[in-house]
Amino acid sequence: MEVLWAAARVGAVWLAVVLGLIVLPSALGVSLGISEAYMWVLVKTLEWATIRIERGVKKPWPLKTSTGNGIIERDETPMEKGIARLNTMDFEFSDIFYFCRKGFEAIVEDAVTQRFSSEELLSWNLLTRTNVNFHYISLRLTIVWVIGVVVRYCFLLPLRITLATIGIMSMIVGTTLVGQLPNSSVKNYLSEVVHLTCSRILVRALSGTIRYHNKENRPKKGGICVANHTSPIDAIILTNDGCYAMVGQVHGGLMGVIQRATVKACPHVWFERSEVKDRHLVMKRLREHVADESKLPILIFPEGTCINNTSVMMFKKGSFEIGGTIYPVAIKYDPQFGDAFWNSSKYNIVSYLLRIMTSWAIVCNVWYLPPMVREPDEDAVQFANRVRSAIAHQGGLTELPWDGGLKRAKVKDTFREEQQKNYSKMLVRNGSIG
Amino acid sequence: LEVSQGAQPPIPSLLSPTVTSEQIEHLHRRFKQLSQDQLTIRKENFDSIPDLEFNPIRGKIVHAFFDKRNLRQESDGLADEINFEDFLTIMSYFRPIEMNMDEEQLDRFRKEKLKFLFHMYDSDHDGKITLQEYRNVVEELLSGNPHLEKESARSIADGAMMEAASICVGQMGPDQVYEGITFEDFLKMWQGIDIETKMHVRFLNMETIAHCY
Numbered sequence: 001m002e003v004l005w006a007a008a009r010v011g012a013v014w015l016a017v018v019l020g021l022i023v024l025p026s027a028l029g030v031s032l033g034i035s036e037a038y039m040w041v042l043v044k045t046l047e048w049a050t051i052r053i054e055r056g057v058k059k060p061w062p063l064k065t066s067t068g069n070g071i072i073e074r075d076e077t078p079m080e081k082g083i084a085r086l087n088t089m090d091f092e093f094s095d096i097f098y099f100c101r102k103g104f105e106a107i108v109e110d111a112v113t114q115r116f117s118s119e120e121l122l123s124w125n126l127l128t129r130t131n132v133n134f135h136y137i138s139l140r141l142t143i144v145w146v147i148g149v150v151v152r153y154c155f156l157l158p159l160r161i162t163l164a165t166i167g168i169m170s171m172i173v174g175t176t177l178v179g180q181l182p183n184s185s186v187k188n189y190l191s192e193v194v195h196l197t198c199s200r201i202l203v204r205a206l207s208g209t210i211r212y213h214n215k216e217n218r219p220k221k222g223g224i225c226v227a228n229h230t231s232p233i234d235a236i237i238l239t240n241d242g243c244y245a246m247v248g249q250v251h252g253g254l255m256g257v258i259q260r261a262t263v264k265a266c267p268h269v270w271f272e273r274s275e276v277k278d279r280h281l282v283m284k285r286l287r288e289h290v291a292d293e294s295k296l297p298i299l300i301f302p303e304g305t306c307i308n309n310t311s312v313m314m315f316k317k318g319s320f321e322i323g324g325t326i327y328p329v330a331i332k333y334d335p336q337f338g339d340a341f342w343n344s345s346k347y348n349i350v351s352y353l354l355r356i357m358t359s360w361a362i363v364c365n366v367w368y369l370p371p372m373v374r375e376p377d378e379d380a381v382q383f384a385n386r387v388r389s390a391i392a393h394q395g396g397l398t399e400l401p402w403d404g405g406l407k408r409a410k411v412k413d414t415f416r417e418e419q420q421k422n423y424s425k426m427l428v429r430n431g432s433i434g
Numbered sequence: 435l436e437v438s439q440g441a442q443p444p445i446p447s448l449l450s451p452t453v454t455s456e457q458i459e460h461l462h463r464r465f466k467q468l469s470q471d472q473l474t475i476r477k478e479n480f481d482s483i484p485d486l487e488f489n490p491i492r493g494k495i496v497h498a499f500f501d502k503r504n505l506r507q508e509s510d511g512l513a514d515e516i517n518f519e520d521f522l523t524i525m526s527y528f529r530p531i532e533m534n535m536d537e538e539q540l541d542r543f544r545k546e547k548l549k550f551l552f553h554m555y556d557s558d559h560d561g562k563i564t565l566q567e568y569r570n571v572v573e574e575l576l577s578g579n580p581h582l583e584k585e586s587a588r589s590i591a592d593g594a595m596m597e598a599a600s601i602c603v604g605q606m607g608p609d610q611v612y613e614g615i616t617f618e619d620f621l622k623m624w625q626g627i628d629i630e631t632k633m634h635v636r637f638l639n640m641e642t643i644a645h646c647y
Contacts, residue, residue, distance in 0.1 A: 096491065096551065096571070103495035104528050106485035108464060 018162055026200035039209055042337065042360055045144065052141050152358050156207070160357045163205035168254070171198035172261045179264025191265040192243045199239040206233065207361040212241050217368035219244070219297040219327035222290060226319060227329040228391055229301035230309040231342040232349070233356070234331055237364060244299040245269060245289065249276055267295055283322060290324040297327065302384065308341040309333050311398040315388045317380040325371045328387050330395035334363040367394045461525065465518050474515035475499075490575045494554050499524050503553050510559055545621070552620050562614030565595050598623060 025032050174194035181187040203210065218241070219225040225244060227234060238244060246268045250259060259270050269289055275281050289295055302315035309332065320326070333340045338359025342352050356362065369390055374383045392399045468482065469475045480486060480496045489495065498504055500513045504527070505520050513520070527550045535543065555563045555571055569591040576587050598615050601623055615623075 096554070096575075099489050099491050099575070100495060100551070100554070101528070103486060103489045103492065104525075106483050106489070107468075107480070107495075108461070108525070 014162075018159070018166070022163060022204055023166060023201060026204060027197045029196070029200070035204070035207065035209060038207065039361060039363075045148075046336065049141060049144060052138060152360070157358055160205045160207070163201055164357075167198050167201035167205055168258065170194075170201070172258060174198065175261045175265040179261070187265070194265065195239060195243055195262075199236055202236050203240045206236075206356060208237065208240075209361060209363045210237055210240060211365050213365065213367045215241075215368060217327065217370050218242055219329075219368075219371075220325075221296060222293040223297040223325040223327050223371065224290060224319065224322060225297050225299045225327045225329055226302055226315075226387060226391075227299070227331055228309075228312050228395065228397065229303045229306055230331065230333060231306055231340045231352075231356075233340065233362070234301065235299065237331060237366065238299060238329065241366070243296050245296040247271075247286070247298050247300055249273060269298065279318065283318070286322050290322055306342045306344060308343075309335075309397070311400050312388055312392040312395075313400050315384040317384050320374065320380045320384045320387070323374075325373055326383075326387055327371050328369040328391050330367045330369065330391045330397075332365050332367075332395040332397070334365075337361040337363045340364070365395075369394055458522070461522065462518060465521050474517050475521065476515045491554075491571070493574065494571070497557075498550065498554055501553055503559065504550060548621060548624060549617065552617050555615075562616050563620070564614040565591065567614075568595055 021032060021034065171194070174197075175191065178187060178190045178194055181190070225238070227238065235244075235246060243266070245266065246262075248259075248268075248270060250256060250270045250272055259268070262268055263270055267289070269285060271282060271285075286298065289298060300319045302319045303313050304316055307313055338356065338361055340356065340362055342349075347355065372383075372387055372390070374380070378386070389399060391397075465475065468479045470479070477496055477500065480492075480499075486492055486495075497512075499516060499521070502509050502511055502513055505513060505516070505523055516524075527547060529543075552563070553559075555567055557567055557570065569588055572591045572594075573587045595615075598619065601619075
């Protein structure tokens with residue numbers, strides 16, 4: 001009995017602390033500076049750890065310079081120069097050399113598959129999951145690591161789970177309540193308050209430190225917000241600073257409950273699975289939404305899948321055919337404190353969320369870019385590429401012309417035949433044939 | 435070193451000491467990626483490389499990995515699957531030249547690379563590149579272009595074979611038949627021409643740079 005009472009009292013104190021220090025400030029939009037203090041301690045600890053690692057190394061130890069760009073020197077000569085004729089033979093063995101070498105380069109490393117696994121770190125951040133290359137250094141470092149494990153799993157994890165639960169509960173309850181009201185400006189205002197508060201709670205649940213740049217370019221009503229995609233929490237990162245109408249497929253389970261609740265308060269655009277196949281229907285609904293100037297801007301991730309935040313892949317042109325003003329947003333996570341990338345072929349959503357919640361923090365930068373409109377002589381694909389370049393440039397990401405769908409599917413035949421046609425055209429031009 | 439599948443295999447002697455252990459580790463990781471964490475790679479595993487799809491001689495390159503003649507096994511034919519050591523053996527054909535190699539080493543180097551190429555052409559493993567085999571290679575290189583007919587591919591191959599014959603055998607009598615390019619003829623064709631720089635893949639130099647946040 002005594003134990004139960006004691007446990008209940010501890011639980012109550014815990015809840016009161018959480019509510020007072022975290023939930024209430026979120027609702028009011030103020031910050032008590034707890035996260036900042038935590039981050040400061042974290043940064044100092046990691047700096048100390050890095051110095052110790054370097055000191056502990058006896059021989060010069062190859063730390064990677066830039067891991068994003070690969071391990072071999074790629075030969076970038078275009079096909080024409082690469083197949084410069086070595087001797088007078090018309091059709092050359094040398095073409096074989098060129099393609100052989102290209103083939104080997106592709107086998108050793110290809111630019112696409114790299115993007116579907118997590119970015120590697122330059123120095124260890126005291127999480128074993130990133131401990132690919134680092135060995136045992138010293139006792140002190142190991143002790144710090146053990147303390148880190150204890151802090152993360154026994155203190156931070158329960159805290160975050162509590163916060164996440166509170167956040168999701170209040171989201172469902174709040175939006176259901178607001179949804180009962182008749183449509184009016186009061187309802188819109190309250191719905192915004194609820195969404196913002198719950199987003200803030202959820203961001204704190206992840207220990208998120210987000211820096212927003214160029215807030216004057218924030219997406220306005222009747223526009224379309226376009227961003228690069230790294231993880232499911234991208235949406236929360238963005239709604240932390242403004243209200244958007246989400247676009248997506250209806251899911252089952254908890255996600256479905258949230259979707260049904262929130263759509264009562266705010267006109268999110270949820271599609272049934274059957275509707276998703278019908279492109280015209282999708283476009284029609286989105287166009288109607290955008291045409292209504294009083295509706296919140298819609299949020300779309302045109303890559304279609306999660307990429308590991310070192311590059312931006314092909315943007316699907318559908319989002320760019322709707323019309324209206326596009327507000328590009330670049331999101332760049334700092335991998336030192338926690339890896340936000342969701343490798344959906346390796347982890348399911350639950351283990352992904354657990355990993356996020358046992359990392360140190362989620363630190364990211366969000367840049368709002370100036371709005372863009374499609375030029376009259378541009379088609380959707382060119383416009384999509386223009387927007388993508390702007391996002392990649394701002395976020396410091398590389399651009400890849402590849403389709404994110406390559407994570408699961410093979411290269412389309414049409415793409416491959418293009419390349420082969422190029423080669424044959426060159427042979428004809430050089431007079432080798434005919 | 436973090437190698438999850440037991441001890442690292444012994445490095446083939448052709449690779450050491452010019453390939454560092456870091457590079458071996460990278461290749462091992464790549465191997466694991468391609469094999470999807472299995473111990474061996476099969477032909478199907480190469481299907482997952484998008485960049486390779488573009489290569490017209492993709493089939494021949496993949497085939498080269500499983501060709502037992504390249505794997506330095508005394509037997510002939512094709513292996514079904516290769517392990518990491520075999521993978522490294524094939525990779526060693528693409529080593530760049532080192533500054534400190536002497537004449538004999540350079541010559542051996544060159545022969546190895548040309549032998550690799552020869553095997554790629556000689557698909558029936560009989561030690562000769564026949565006209566038909568040459569035509570196969572040309573057709574593969576030109577495959578996918580609907581505007582080029584088979585005839586064009588054949589005429590290219592025939593022209594090249596004639597040229598090869600004239601280099602290797604000189605003037606032939608009217609009833610002499612040129613059976614095919616043997617490896618010695620192949621070497622003769624490439625005499626004096628620098629192929630070593632065309633057929634290598636160079637690793638980036640990993641320098642020690644410390645980063646502090």
